Amino acid sequence: MRFSRNDSATYLAAQLAKSFSKALNKRAAALGFSPGQFPVLLELWNEDGLTQRQLLDRVDVEQATLANTLARMERDGLIERKPHPRDRRAQIIELTDKGRDLERQAIAASRDTDNAMLAGLLKFERHLLLEYMGRTIDAARAVDQKV
Template sequence: MNSATYLAGQLAKSFSRSLHERSAGLGFLPGQFPVLLELWNGDGLTQKDLLDRLDVEQATLANTLSRMERDGLIEREAHPNDRRKQVIRLTEKANAMREAAISAALEADDVLFAGFRRFERELMLEYIRRVIDNAGKA
């Protein structure tokens, strides 16, 4: 099939499946990984901050955060300046899995990029970034 939309969906499923195989024993799901990455890069974000950074639906993020809280990966606390908001913080459990989770994601990438030369992989990533950027402008 030559539909970029179809192929992008298949590609996303492949990366998610590859990450899931490597993360199952670590205590997080592939859909939680982007949230973890954002919080590892700057803990103490609000749900709105995460929505802006991840470009996902409000309901999807709310469900992901609820599951992460249930699984002991995040805690929510009152925002210091706005009672309507909550600050989302990583737990010790989530912080402790950082290195292993990032390694699992890199291994997942390596499997899917098997046979690619370094410049081909970098070019593919650049193309993906450009398509995502274009999608944000559409």
């Protein structure tokens, strides 16, 4: 029995993620951020002043990955770390003016990427795709918790 990679959700999801990331990277680089920083920026735009632990719980990446991402963001002037007022072990992550000023353009870049990548789909197909993607992600997380 032959197996085509086009019959593999794993393969197709990886290809889709790669394509979206590549398309966003082109737009993001011109603005001064990377696709890997975007989830952190989204969280901080919604609630600035989170701890690294809070960010880790929200962005679903490994601790080392987040630490490296935050170091690059700090180097690039997007965030600054401040001592936590009550917990000497923790740091507060705050957006700089540069990080805050990036919000409108970065979200527009993300929307432009989505629109370009999904241009071949009708509006209802986009909604269905997003719903199915969300349900698949939820199912994958449930499987991860069992393993």
